[in-house]
Amino acid sequence: MANLKNDLELVAHLLREVANQLSSLDSGSIELLQKGVACLEIVVKPKDRMTNRKRQNVALVDMQRHIDALYRLDSRDQGIAYLQTNVSQAKELRSLAKELDLHILRSDKIANIIDKIVEATIGFRARSAAIRGESTKKDRGDNESK
Amino acid sequence: MKVVSIINYKGGVGKTILTANLAAELAWRGKKVLAIDMDPQASLTFSFVTPEKWTKEYEKDKTIKNWFESNDLGIPTELSTLIVTPQAVNKALQKRGQIDLIASHLGLINIDLELATQLGGANMKQAKSNFLRIHSRLADGIESLDEEYDIVLIDCPPNFNIVTKTAIVASESILIPAKPDYLSTMGIDYLLRSLNDLVTDYNDYAKVDLGSSTEEISPEVIGVVFTMIQVYGEQPISAQRPYMKQTKKLGVPVFDSYIRENKSIVSDAPASGVPVVLNRFPGGTHSIVVSEIEEFVSEFITKLGI
Numbered sequence: 001m002a003n004l005k006n007d008l009e010l011v012a013h014l015l016r017e018v019a020n021q022l023s024s025l026d027s028g029s030i031e032l033l034q035k036g037v038a039c040l041e042i043v044v045k046p047k048d049r050m051t052n053r054k055r056q057n058v059a060l061v062d063m064q065r066h067i068d069a070l071y072r073l074d075s076r077d078q079g080i081a082y083l084q085t086n087v088s089q090a091k092e093l094r095s096l097a098k099e100l101d102l103h104i105l106r107s108d109k110i111a112n113i114i115d116k117i118v119e120a121t122i123g124f125r126a127r128s129a130a131i132r133g134e135s136t137k138k139d140r141g142d143n144e145s146k
Numbered sequence: 147m148k149v150v151s152i153i154n155y156k157g158g159v160g161k162t163i164l165t166a167n168l169a170a171e172l173a174w175r176g177k178k179v180l181a182i183d184m185d186p187q188a189s190l191t192f193s194f195v196t197p198e199k200w201t202k203e204y205e206k207d208k209t210i211k212n213w214f215e216s217n218d219l220g221i222p223t224e225l226s227t228l229i230v231t232p233q234a235v236n237k238a239l240q241k242r243g244q245i246d247l248i249a250s251h252l253g254l255i256n257i258d259l260e261l262a263t264q265l266g267g268a269n270m271k272q273a274k275s276n277f278l279r280i281h282s283r284l285a286d287g288i289e290s291l292d293e294e295y296d297i298v299l300i301d302c303p304p305n306f307n308i309v310t311k312t313a314i315v316a317s318e319s320i321l322i323p324a325k326p327d328y329l330s331t332m333g334i335d336y337l338l339r340s341l342n343d344l345v346t347d348y349n350d351y352a353k354v355d356l357g358s359s360t361e362e363i364s365p366e367v368i369g370v371v372f373t374m375i376q377v378y379g380e381q382p383i384s385a386q387r388p389y390m391k392q393t394k395k396l397g398v399p400v401f402d403s404y405i406r407e408n409k410s411i412v413s414d415a416p417a418s419g420v421p422v423v424l425n426r427f428p429g430g431t432h433s434i435v436v437s438e439i440e441e442f443v444s445e446f447i448t449k450l451g452i
Binding site for chain 2: 100101102103120124125127128131132133
């Protein structure tokens with residue numbers, strides 16, 4: 001009796017795994033399966049050990065690291081170079097812009113997004129210092145010495 | 147008596163509407179307020195009195211322009227003789243508090259030229275003495291007022307000419323209304339630079355022994371209040387939020403409260419002579435705007451300690 005129960009639990013578990021995978025299929029694949037012109041192939045592989053939440057946290061830490069780095073830079077050129085080297089993917093740039101609470105349009109190209117990020121982290125300080133007749137480098141030095 | 151100048155280099159940020167409503171709400175809360183309109187556009191003046199009344203009763207000899215002119219002619223009139231008590235707004239206040247006004251004049255713009263001609267001198271000592279005398283003129287005038295006010299609000303023009311500088315010298319606090327956009331926030335930086343230059347020059351000259359004791363000045367920026375905010379989902383829209391954050395990041399004090407844009411509420415309100423904050427709207431967007439003004443004024447009172 002105990003063995004039967006264990007077997008049923010195992011079957012239920014396996015069916016849940018299959019159901020999870022099926023739920024991620026797109027409508028086109030389902031249609032092909034329905035018509036019998038395609039078949040399912042089951043591949044067993046180790047589970048990704050990082051949960052979505054953990055992955056999001058890691059991404060947020062990365063974003064904050066980039067934001068901190070950008071705030072430490074003094075010129076727009078340095079900012080553009082930093083982003084081109086460290087955050088070159090459009091998806092990452094959009095995430096960074098979102099983290100900075102920037103207004104990004106769906107139609108914005110990578111160059112636009114980089115400009116907006118640089119303006120929000122470096123540009124506003126540069127123009128403020130220029131208008132007030134101050135030097136951003138000097139300010140940074142002052143802050144660091146405090 | 148606290149003296150506060152309201153100014154931004156950039157025009158069209160809702161400065162005068164904010165000043166009128168600030169004055170009205172302070173008076174509603176029992177304060178005795180003197181509003182001085184130093185902007186030649188005279189928008190604050192026309193928020194409290196009709197152009198007809200201004201032409202008939204004030205234009206000739208009851209505006210801040212007349213006061214500057216009388217000083218230039220060497221027969222100074224007392225600032226107190228220019229004070230008027232606008233009827234409509236004071237009626238709406240139901241004797242809780244009071245708003246008095248010193249009206250502006252469209253010709254005030256020419257006073258700057260007059261004052262500029264008096265700034266020179268035969269030698270450096272005389273030039274410095276003239277600088278202090280001209281720039282401290284309004285401060286001296288306010289100090290000599292017989293009547294005691296809780297607060298004096300000076301509505302400044304969007305420039306940093308000599309008339310504006312007299313207002314800054316007379317003030318212990320500066321309130322900066324600004325729209326959260328690229329050009330308006332740059333106006334804050336222009337203003338801070340000009341403010342710093344004025345204070346440095348004035349205090350340098352005040353330190354020099356010129357035979358009279360001139361006190362040094364230290365006007366403090368009480369804060370930037372963001373106006374004309376577009377709200378979506380209970381917060382400013384994403385196009386405006388970055389400018390609000392950036393201003394804070396630059397170390398400029400910023401009010402937590404803000405005033406949203408509402409064209410219908412501000413377009414014809416000044417014509418009645420009663421600022422919108424004194425209207426008791428039953429609900430909807432109008433009442434939200436009034437709540438935001440009330441919230442701002444509470445924060446203003448706390449920051450200023452009145």
